[in-house]
Amino acid sequence: MEIHGKVFKYGNDVDTDVIIPARYLNDSSESALASHCMEDIDADFVKKVKKGDVIVAGDNFGCGSSREHAPLAIKASGISLVIAKSFARIFYRNAINIGLPILECPEAVAAIKAGDGVKADLSAGVIYNLTTGEKFSAQPFPAFIQEIINDGGLLANLAKKGN
């Protein structure tokens, strides 16, 4: 999917309970998860989000539970990339494993505002703010991680390799 869209901006310590509240964890279908994504922190998110949009947030994004439903909900909602100052470790792993692109880039987080237009090139780790013309560099993932994300997740990647 092309990474090109508008920014939804949040603060530090966005936890998995606000990304997808546990009361909805009795249904793991993508459509059900997407329909409640970010509900407890931003009730308007699901009404406003469009395919390709980008989440920008502070430190420790995705802290809390190990629920893979959290990155799944974000991906299913149409978000094409999450940029944060840092990620909680289980979320970080889960995002890669289900093929949700993420980048750590404190400079971009400091400069990018809600509603800005953003484009990114994952293989180079470059983020463009189309609204201000600024450009930011993040550490790109090594090739094998990019391959997992491009294949749509770890198990699709393993299946492709005949494992």
Added chain:
Amino acid sequence: MAMTASQKILAAHAHLDEVTAGQLISAELDLVLANDITGPVAIKEFKKTGADKVKDKSKIALVMDHFAPNKDVKSAEQCKACRIFAREQGIENFYDVGKMGIEHALLPELGLVGAGDLLIGADSHTCTYGALGAFSTGVGSTDMAAGMLTQKCWFKVPSAIKFELTGKPAKYVCGKDVILHIIGLIGVDGALYKSMEFTGDGVKYLNIDDRFTICNMAIEAGAKNGIFPVDEVALEYMKGRFKRPVKAYEADPDAQYDAVYKIDLSKLKPTVSFPHLPENTKTEWDKIPVDQVVIGSCTNGRITDMRIAAEILKGRKVADGVRAIIIPATQEVYRQCIAEGLVNIFLDAGAVISTPTCGPCLGGYMGILAEGERAVSTTNRNFVGRMGHVNSEVYLASPYVAAASAVKGYLSTPDEL
């Protein structure tokens, strides 16, 4: 190269002489775990690969504890999916209603985890087993699926923070206060990606249930795992339960740590995490009225916690307007509560006792909060909306504080009774 205890366990399971922080390794797993929330997603992922069989049906645990006994039709369908998969695959450690308990209390009790083990679980509180000297860490459902398929997992070897514990905790101070104090000190991402290694003379004053509570909440500081030394207390707990040989790993004396914290347990006070982050800890507060008290969960649902609750509630009554919900974490803990007369104490006080479930901790069922309501809870998270309405509040505390608050009707320590 000197290694931490966590690094030694990873090296052994990767068949390497040594590992260093930051190194990527592939390691063999002694156990992989999932529950009724994360299991169905893992099963779906497993099936995507086209694989017929799991790698080792004796090294997988599936525990129906989050929304079981089923809270609604959708939850029932999720448990059913796990049940069918367990039957098809011949999963040996499948725990359904009647046998199940809260996973992180159940697996150590059954001796399925022990010192020197390496395990992953599709539940963030899998880090609990560090109390027994295991390296255990929470992962997502896809890692769980890959674990069932290969009985292996890749890890980035963590660096570590050392916590040197000294002194003996005061009366009414327990493991929960120790870990809440530490999270307040270092913050919810204070140990991000790292191991938390607990050592020092003070360890001997912490019973095994205190240690389970402390390691359980390592994730609340962002840690990959928490780990205690394997001493007589740990060995005594594993005796007669853990069937495999105990492997006790100790950090090298010259192991490198990112930071060292010295914590005098004798100076700690009953500590409470205020909404809406576990790091918002306080030891003093004004009068805060309470609507509900929950004593249970993978953090504080073990027999020690039940005994503490009973010690406080004995001969007293839950205050008018407070709902006190007590949840022994396993069938065995429940049985002990009956045998020791704790259930009668709880009933006499006006509390309810539930079958094991994670229900209220994550706002599933069995104690959901309405708008504007406030709970004092021995659980592990107080995020926005965690136990119910988005405008409700959770105060994280020890069973001493939770039980005292139930009696007083506002946030209290036992000293106020």
